[in-house]
Amino acid sequence: xxxxxxxxxxxxxxxxxxxxxxxxxxxxxxxxxxxxxxxxxxxxxxxxxxxxxxxxxxxxxxxxxxxxxxxxxxxxxxxxxxxxxxxxxxxxxxxxxxxxxxxxxxxxxxxxxxxxxxxxxxxxxxxxxxxxxxxxxxxxxxxxxxxxxxxxxxxxxxxxxxxxxxxxxxxxxxxxxxxxxxxxxxxxxxxxxxxxxxxxxxxxxxxxxxxxxxxxxxxxxxxxxxxxxxxxxxxxxxxxxxxxxxxxxxxxxxxxxxxxxxxxxxxxxxxxxxxxxxxxxxxxxxxxxxxxxxxxxxxxxxxxxxxxxxxxxxxxxxxxxxxxxxxxxxxxxxxxxxxxxxxxxxxxxxxxxx
Amino acid sequence: xxxxxxxxxxxxxxxxxxxxxxxxxxxxxxxxxxxxxxxxxxxxxxxxxxxxxxxxxxxxxxxxxxxxxxxxxxxxxxxxxxxxxxxxxxxxxxxxxxxxxxxxxxxxxxxxxxxxxxxxxxxxxxxxxxxxxxxxxxxxxxxxxxxxxxxxxxxxxxxxxxxxxxxxxxxxxxxxxxxxxxxxxxxxxxxxxxxxxxxxxxxxxxxxxxxxxxxxxxxxxxxxxxxxxxxxxxxxxxxxxxxxxxxxxxxxxxxxxxxxxxxxxxxxxxxxxx
Ligand code: SF4
Ligand code: SF4
Numbered sequence: 063x064x065x066x067x068x069x070x071x072x073x074x075x076x077x078x079x080x081x082x083x084x085x086x087x088x089x090x091x092x093x094x095x096x097x098x099x100x101x102x103x104x105x106x107x108x109x110x111x112x113x114x115x116x117x118x119x120x121x122x123x124x125x126x127x128x129x130x131x132x133x134x135x136x137x138x139x140x141x142x143x144x145x146x147x148x149x150x151x152x153x154x155x156x157x158x159x160x161x162x163x164x165x166x167x168x169x170x171x172x173x174x175x176x177x178x179x180x181x182x183x184x185x186x187x188x189x190x191x192x193x194x195x196x197x198x199x200x201x202x203x204x205x206x207x208x209x210x211x212x213x214x215x216x217x218x219x220x221x222x223x224x225x226x227x228x229x230x231x232x233x234x235x236x237x238x239x240x241x242x243x244x245x246x247x248x249x250x251x252x253x254x255x256x257x258x259x260x261x262x263x264x265x266x267x268x269x270x271x272x273x274x275x276x277x278x279x280x281x282x283x284x285x286x287x288x289x290x291x292x293x294x295x296x297x298x299x300x301x302x303x304x305x306x307x308x309x310x311x312x313x314x315x316x317x318x319x320x321x322x323x324x325x326x327x328x329x330x331x332x333x334x335x336x337x338x339x340x341x342x343x344x345x346x347x348x349x350x351x352x353x354x355x356x357x358x359x360x361x362x363x364x365x366x367x368x369x370x371x372x373x374x375x376x377x378x379x380x381x382x383x384x385x386x387x388x389x390x391x392x393x394x395x396x397x398x399x400x401x402x403x404x405x406x407x408x409x410x411x412x413x414x415x416x
Numbered sequence: 417x418x419x420x421x422x423x424x425x426x427x428x429x430x431x432x433x434x435x436x437x438x439x440x441x442x443x444x445x446x447x448x449x450x451x452x453x454x455x456x457x458x459x460x461x462x463x464x465x466x467x468x469x470x471x472x473x474x475x476x477x478x479x480x481x482x483x484x485x486x487x488x489x490x491x492x493x494x495x496x497x498x499x500x501x502x503x504x505x506x507x508x509x510x511x512x513x514x515x516x517x518x519x520x521x522x523x524x525x526x527x528x529x530x531x532x533x534x535x536x537x538x539x540x541x542x543x544x545x546x547x548x549x550x551x552x553x554x555x556x557x558x559x560x561x562x563x564x565x566x567x568x569x570x571x572x573x574x575x576x577x578x579x580x581x582x583x584x585x586x587x588x589x590x591x592x593x594x595x596x597x598x599x600x601x602x603x604x605x606x607x608x609x610x611x612x613x614x615x616x617x618x619x620x621x622x623x624x625x626x627x628x629x630x631x632x633x634x635x636x637x638x639x640x641x642x643x644x645x646x647x648x649x650x651x652x653x654x655x656x657x658x659x660x661x662x663x664x665x666x667x668x669x670x671x672x673x674x675x676x677x678x679x680x681x682x683x684x685x686x687x688x689x690x
Contacts, residue, residue, distance in 0.1 A: 150493050150494075153532050153533050153639075154532060154533075155531070155532065155533050156531040156532055156533070159532070225490070225491065225492050225581065225582045225642050225643055226582045226584075226642075227582060246584075246642070247529075248492075248641050248642040249532065249641075250492060250493070250642070252532065253493075261532075262532040264529055264530050264531065264532070264534075267529065267570075
């Protein structure tokens with residue numbers, strides 16, 4: 063039947079052979095760059111054992127070079143939406159990731175040194191080296207924070223890159239995992255991921271990556287309770303929604319597929335990420351004498367570079383809904399974006415009976 | 417000519433001839449061009465001569481085969497961009513073990529894989545599990561598996577089983593032993609394994625047929641790994657019966673030597689009679 067309703071309910075596009083697809087929406091307007099997510103992830107999964115330099119979750123300042131440095135210029139992904147030819151990519155250098163620095167804690171804390179606290183080495187780059195630098199000229203400088211994890215893509219070029227098929231997209235929820243038994247550390251996935259979200263562990267001699275905290279979402283904890291990934295649960299402003307893209311009753315599906323205000327990062331890489339972002343708003347530009355002027359502070363073309371041309375419609379939609387609420391109206395969209403109820407923000411058990 | 421001087425001449429001639437025979441017997445085998453194509457001769461050596469040591473003198477008399485190496489066909493990026501063009505292969509056996517001494521030029525010894533962009537130099541030897549049939553060269557097939565002896569300059573030696581590209585699994589315990597040296601821009605690696613094997617899917621060399629063997633080398637500093645490697649064609653160890661092995665060569669040279677001695681003696685007799 064072709065009725066008006068059909069326009070909003072196109073079937074959700076899942077990867078072949080996948081029952082459901084986990085997804086996350088991050089509202090960039092709420093990120094304060096506190097790195098609690100980074101630390102939550104690190105202390106759970108990447109402490110020691112060759113993992114010190116890895117941040118499966120990182121938060122970088124945009125505009126900025128990011129982590130690893132200049133990852134956006136490092137290749138990878140697909141040549142087209144046909145997904146039959148991959149773009150060549152490069153493995154970032156250790157310098158581009160930055161080392162895990164050793165600090166002079168011992169001297170200062172125990173040996174009474176009055177030296178400043180600082181790394182023992184003399185680093186020239188590291189994660190977040192360009193934090194809060196951003197771009198633009200005073201009084202119209204601008205920046206925002208961009209938290210990043212593996213996107214558990216629908217067309218993961220990391221999976222395609224592996225000659226041993228050691229990376230796979232698991233059937234039940236589309237989480238992309240590396241079989242540590244099969245991996246021989248060739249690092250084609252590292253270079254093949256355009257987001258540089260696979261990391262080589264030189265101690266284990268295998269590659270490792272974000273696992274979407276699958277033991278937490280499977281309820282593998284002490285009390286058998288289900289938890290969202292640690293980066294989401296521990297975020298002070300609770301800016302992440304976690305659930306399934308194909309859960310049509312959930313906010314993620316509505317934000318991504320109905321309102322189309324949650325967008326993938328760099329859609330032109332063609333991997334079809336399942337982490338989506340609400341693009342950032344900023345106060346308008348100021349004149350020399352501090353008056354607000356009607357010019358957007360974060361240039362639209364920069365946002366378009368990050369989120370593709372759909373960013374214009376997304377920003378317009380949100381703006382319209384805000385006006386509506388400002389005039390005393392109701393907005394389902396803004397209700398979803400400001401919801402604080404964890405049961406609605408984290409919908410991880412909806413398909414448990416399948 | 418007096419009788420005395422005649423005897424002296426004959427004695428000199430005999431000495432010269434004996435020297436020639438000795439020379440022929442020692443140089444002859446090394447000059448043999450009659451070795452069948454793609455054969456790796458297997459010389460018998462004594463275990464006391466320490467053939468596991470790449471610098472052992474035991475290897476001085478073992479003939480070497482220069483094996484041309486070329487990029488393997490593979491779907492990994494830059495697969496045709498490889499750097500090692502030839503491999504020097506020697507093989508020897510004791511009563512118990514088969515030894516391979518492999519040597520190739522590589523300007524940098526890449527032992528350290530401490531960083532994300534660093535790869536170790538590596539070497540692999542491939543033999544079929546079922547030695548009576550020749551498997552596909554690129555790591556066998558599911559119907560004809562191969563054993564792969566894999567050495568990496570980070571210090572590991574693995575014995576792998578494969579049935580096609582990307583299918584390697586490790587044997588629980590490697591039966592392959594490796595000793596290496598890096599000197600003057602060359603790796604030299606000796607790999608050895610017991611000739612006999614009764615383990616499942618482990619190649620036995622205690623056979624009456626030729627055994628196929630192929631080689632692969634990776635240059636770590638060129639980021640060569642996986643399918644990006646230099647490989648050889650199939651070669652073989654001449655374990656089969658028939659006229660191609662070193663014993664046959666030795667017999668030929670012995671017969672030739674005896675013939676020369678015979679002719680020489682006849683000649684000397686004739687000289688003495690005059
Ligand atoms: S973000 Fe990278 S590592 Fe994660 S699924 Fe996509 S291509 Fe693979
Ligand atoms: S914990 Fe939340 S607010 Fe803090 S950096 Fe991470 S995403 Fe941003």
